[in-house]
Amino acid sequence: MYVRDTSQGYGVVSRLFHWSMAIAIFAMFALGVWMVTLDYYSPYYNAAPNFHRSLGILPLIGLLVRWLWRATNVKLSSDDLSPFERKAAHATHGGLYVLMLGLMISGYLISTPDGQPIDVFGWFEVPPIIKMPGLESSAGYIHRIIAYVVIALAVLHTLAALKHHFVDKSQILNRMWFGPPRPAINPEGESH
């Protein structure tokens, strides 16, 4: 099993980052849309936002580590993409990273401008940085708008991956799901 990425596929670290982030994005979106509709007397009225807040902090840390990991690994080949597809893929990936960071920062700013920390599953607390009455409402608008854009991009990204896999019969989905092909098949791959 490859830990690091090769030019032909993603190593296990990148794949874990990718798929856990994918689950987190869709799950957090659904949780967020649902939790704001809860009745005051719902048993989940406090638990759902607590979970959303806690789970939201983890990918913020994950995202930064993932950036570092991505920057220190080899870039995968994109030879089988047209120039347009390559540009679109770059824009979507870059957009997703920037927007997800914006999503998490805006979420953090909904909970903390009163000077209260965010408690993460009771494990640790993220301290407030900016104390500013009223900031939570602006942060809330931004959080909601970014959430919809991120989901739209994630769906676009999913559809593009499925198109490449089923229509173009390319390795794009396999190299994120299975990782790099075995060295016997692909002599260029690193040994492990």
Add this chain to the structure above:
Amino acid sequence: MKIVMTAFAAAAFASALTTVATAADYVVDTKNAHASVNFRIKHLGFSWLAGRFDKFSGTFSYDDKNPDASKVKIEIDTTSVNSNHAERDKHLRAADLLDTDKFPTATFESTGVKSSSPEKATISGKLTLHGVTKDVVIEAQRVGGGKDPWGGYRDGFTGTTTLKLADFGISRDLGPFSKEVELTLDVEGIKQ
């Protein structure tokens, strides 16, 4: 005789003028925050939840010889709602509660004052909140007044009224114990 009559008329006129002048105009001292607009509402029927509006302005006229001629006008910036919890304040501003995007201002303007003693009065007036204007009655009490130590003259009052949220078109169900909110205005005015 004619001269005496003229002098008498002049004296009467002058005294009438001074009577008008004693119904002095005051500006509520929001600049140095000797005033507050507070509310409290029962939480689950177990306790009182208190909050306030941080930004507001007001003027009143007051004559201790004729308190029934007093007038008061207060304008409140509803976006400045502050219950010392950012996420709750965000919700208070949202569409299902104060809807401050649509209704950023609440006003109270007195229509009549009836004093029951030199220190107590009921102030009738129109309160506009959440875009709905309703007649309300504030039970008011004079706290004190006189020369301040810095060359000015001040008078201060406190007043309380109770509102039904539904009367003002606020439909969010906060539970059976939280349908009414108590509003308390503490104001100190500086004579102009």
